[in-house]
Amino acid sequence: MNPRSSRAGTPSGALAFPVVALVGVVLVSLNLRTAVTSLSPLLGVIDAELGLGTGGMALLGMVPTAMFALWGVLTPIVLRRMGLELLTVLAMVAAAAGQVLRALAHDPWVMGAGSLVALAGMGIGNVVAPPLVKKYFPRHVAAVSMAYITGLQLGTVVPALVAVPVDEAAGWRVSIGWWAVLAMVAAVPWIVVILRSGPTTAGPPPAGTGGAAESMQRIRPWRSPVGVALALFFGTNSLCTYAFFTWLPAVAETIGMTRAEGGLALAVYSAIGLIAALVVPWTAGRFEDPYPVVVVSVLCYLAGFAGLLWAPGAAPWLWICLLGVGPSTFPLCLTLINLRTRTQAGSAALSGFSQGVGYTAASLGPIVFGLLLSGPGLGGGLAFLTVVLAVMCVVGRIACRPRMLEDTLR
Template sequence: MLGFAVVLAALNLRPAVTAAGSVLDEMRETLGATSTWAGALTTMPGLCFALAGSTAPWVAKKIGIGGAVAAALALLTAGLVIRVLDGQLVVLGGTLVATAGIALANVLIPVVVKESFTTRIGLITGLYTGALQAGGALGSAVTPQLDGAFGGWRPGLASWAVLSGVALVVWLVSVRTRPGAPAGAGSPQSTGRSLLRSPLAWIVTLFFGLQACLAYVVMGWLPEVFIDAGVSRGDAGLLLGLISIIGLPVSLVVPPLAGRGGSQSWWIVGLAAFGFAGVVGVMVAPAAAPVLWAVLIGLGMSVFSLALTTIALRARTGGDTARLSGMAQGFGYLLAALVPFLFGLLHDLTGAWTVPFLMLLVLVVVQMVFGFLAGRPRYV
């Protein structure tokens, strides 16, 4: 039951982001918003993941991990409803609430995996990240269809609150049926060492942040890039969905294999190289082979599953996992939060996509370096 609750919760941690990206052009037109506002909207998830995610260990200490994850899902559900009620500021505010909930769950669910599935970390992490990828795919591919069926982007986006509400109920049931289990317990034990003085913790953090830079630019901006190149809005949403769904089989297969070995370094570099090739393709000729570019970028973004795996494998205890997860996602998403905004700003300043994509390519190369270092078998 707990495993099912983890997967269902994970399924809800990406549609709030990818659903908005798939109808961003319609939102801008309806609200009279600028590219800078759109950049702020696409930056909001990463920024909130950084700020709210850093509080997750403290929240878990106060109300227990099970209660903290339940609170996270409640915030997500509320935010999904709030953000469709009014204009530009309300959209940003509702997105802030929803992504605050996602931030808490992002940090704490890997701790549940570490403590409740000790002998199956790679397998459960693969299922968890596979569900994340599937949720992202559904958000981008289904939302344009919901938009058409319900008569606008507002009911289309609000529909996702139903799924998160179901996840909240299932999570509460799973915690109640496992009294004394790690998912319902208080803050897990920690060695007490400050990770801010650990070079390895900073390497893991930079790796996590750099892979998130690519992910949030893709989720926030790639549909608009394809639309500008002549791809229809529906097809652009499906391409973003393809990017997310590509990560599903990779996330199910690669983490268990990489987790059994001593090092994950070359797995990380190999997946990132696919992403680099896909970004080059979109920069040079987005409409020439959009499906191929989507597949390559999807493979590159699948390195996220290994980013979560390294967080679990580089820590000895559940408490250290919580602190490393909070540090990596707090500082990492703070770095990632800046990039979608800079991407949109550079597009506004240059009137083209080349310069923003060149910036993104540099970040992917740096990600490979820190990912290689993070994948080596050591402990923080």
């Protein structure tokens, strides 16, 4: 099968309503991190009212990566039973319901249950977003990927910035609950697509038609070097990124920065991802082999590590900015899911597999780095991440080569 033949199988609704689909993809992307970053700045306030305790707060911190990993594995299985659009609607409804449940919580158990529901919806959203791009915009993968990854980054940064001001004005329940409205709005375009396109979009095609759901059953990404490499690439990227999401304020304090500066350092580290979201998908779409993005990212990480260890007081903000460039491999991973697959089914299977592996690794990063930081110290933690970056260089080289998943299945 070639790219042209895969496009020929696109449902008529996918071609008839590209504006609705584009709005839908961007709105979904804005909802993929709101339950994570709107909660973190308010954990102290919530703990004081609900009595979460240290263990409860730690568990809430582990829920996002755990649910993203779990639903990375489960979502392709669910997609065999229903269409992308219907599952997207259900994901946004779950995200909204979970955030409302958290806002109404009066004990730690309800807060935990709401977090599980909300992050299940967002975990499903993580996986369905790339195949939605593949299905509706097969000729504009890089451009639409840029739009949805930018939305994802905005949905990461903005909730963290407004959480405390909204809490001070209206309380923490409003601050974490009002994001449910955005999730429900994100479901609307996909409901419109389902209603206008009929059962072809709403569910899987009948058996024997050769449609996406049936093809997905035959695609096992772990049997392809492209699939394995991209999964490990996503995993090494996520491990490094989430290690710094968790520990960068503490790292900043170890090099002499104040607590307030440590919080600002994390904001700077996250905000640089907005620039990468604009540049990297375009680069990946323009060049057959975008491996230079990996090289630049790794070199920036290593330069930041060297500055933190050997010249921490010389230019601390430069080291933080260099570290912020490091996760530029994240938008590259998301874009490659579509650039290295020929079909919507391949994109969905690869998205679920790579994100399942990636977020499992992400859950290990903060734990291992934290243990090393409290034991051998900063040097030990950075040495561990340097080994991870060495692995990233190898698997990134394989993932970036211009080969297709479907052509390399064994």
